[in-house]
Amino acid sequence: MNIYGDAQSGNCYKIKLLTRLLDIDHRWIHVNILKGETRTAEFLAMNPNGKIPVLVLDDGRCLSESNAIINYLATDSEYLPTDRFQLAKVQQWQFFEQYSHEPYIAVARYINKYLGLPEERRADFESKQAGGHKALQVMEQQLAQTPYLTGGTPTTADISLYAYTHVADEGGFDLATYPAIQAWLTRIAAHPKYVGMEV
Numbered sequence: 001m002n003i004y005g006d007a008q009s010g011n012c013y014k015i016k017l018l019t020r021l022l023d024i025d026h027r028w029i030h031v032n033i034l035k036g037e038t039r040t041a042e043f044l045a046m047n048p049n050g051k052i053p054v055l056v057l058d059d060g061r062c063l064s065e066s067n068a069i070i071n072y073l074a075t076d077s078e079y080l081p082t083d084r085f086q087l088a089k090v091q092q093w094q095f096f097e098q099y100s101h102e103p104y105i106a107v108a109r110y111i112n113k114y115l116g117l118p119e120e121r122r123a124d125f126e127s128k129q130a131g132g133h134k135a136l137q138v139m140e141q142q143l144a145q146t147p148y149l150t151g152g153t154p155t156t157a158d159i160s161l162y163a164y165t166h167v168a169d170e171g172g173f174d175l176a177t178y179p180a181i182q183a184w185l186t187r188i189a190a191h192p193k194y195v196g197m198e199v
Contacts, residue, residue, distance in 0.1 A: 001027070002055075003056075004043070005031060005054070008113075008197060009033075009053075014070050016195060017159055018073055022074065053066055055073075067094040079159070080155065089150045096138070100135045101161060104131035104132035112125060112170060136173065165185065
């Protein structure tokens with residue numbers, strides 16, 4: 001299988017981390033979004049939405065959207081529950097990640113890290129801070145009660161939210177006031193097969 005992505009993107013890093021944790025053999029193909037490589041005809045044939053990551057299976061089928069990809073890859077592993085309610089809890093956190101977390105923390109990080117916080121984007125950057133902290137507070141409340149987001153063991157929900165949370169400081173979010181999140185980040189990074197985000 002081929003995975004198209006940028007390892008500095010949290011959405012792509014989710015997949016890189018999971019493939020390492022589960023020893024999934026794959027070929028990683030770097031895509032430079034700033035050079036327009038997601039807008040070529042070849043790429044748009046794989047994902048008409050023009051976004052990374054994209055998974056291309058050996059039979060040619062394509063799958064996009066990071067959480068869909070990691071749930072597909074984690075099927076039949078300890079990272080994806082088979083119990084209907086527990087699976088729904090994983091998906092609940094993944095929807096939270098896409099709608100309440102990523103639009104603030106990931107976008108603030110993009111403006112700061114990728115664009116260099118240009119003055120014309122400063123107001124946009126600052127407007128993301130309140131929403132990002134609200135999301136972190138929701139996570140903190142849960143992680144003060146359970147070691148991982150859905151209970152006692154890590155799932156793809158944790159991988160989904162780990163990706164941008166562990167680099168939240170690059171978006172201007174200080175995690176010092178979130179001790180439960182910090183402990184959770186440490187637990188995930190302690191896994192013997194853990195791989196960090198490329199810098």
